[in-house]
Amino acid sequence: MKSVLLLYMSQGGHTARICRRICESIAASGGRGEMMDITEATREGVSWDDYDVLVLGAPVFYGTYDKSVFEFITAYRDKLETKPNAFFNVSVVARTPEKSTVEGNRYMQKFLELSPWKPGDLKVFAGKVDYPSWGWLDTLAIQMIMKYTKGPTDRTAVIDFTDWDDVSAYGRHLLTLAG
């Protein structure tokens, strides 16, 4: 049975939810998908040999990624490169078709510039606007990003922009990377 490890960083839980759906999709296709927070992976260690495909997923914060993501990559780049590997990002600007592609999503381009690890496979997902869960400063900043990109600015808005069928399809795609 082919196995996929999803390593992820998630502040608000949405990227974790995406990983969960990917695991479900992999299981439904006869594979084994496991997910692990990168903090846990760093603390507990990873049984790298147990997996056929290694995936890292991270949300975008203020145009970049949490520093723990780059710290993880720096520490484990050699491990990530030993197997077929993939990276996906999650952002709310990716809700539009032109910013949902690897080429059109500037956060993905930024990742490729900043990361010493160049993943073999890339994917962009739209995330979630969740103003009520965010502090006033984050809310204000994201309202500005949304105003600029013609998105929702109502501070009571909770909108899930993720295409969940696409997430399931990505799970099946990851299995094909195992060869």
Ligand SMILES: Cc1cc2nc3c(=O)[nH]c(=O)nc-3n(C[C@H](O)[C@H](O)[C@H](O)COP(=O)(O)O)c2cc1C
């Ligand atoms: C502090 C903060 C900053 C964010 N900055 C951006 C941004 O610059 N561009 C963007 O498209 N989305 C931005 N987002 C939206 C997140 O990428 C989106 O909510 C994602 O689903 C969060 O994933 P998580 O729940 O796994 O943390 C931001 C969210 C927060 C809370």
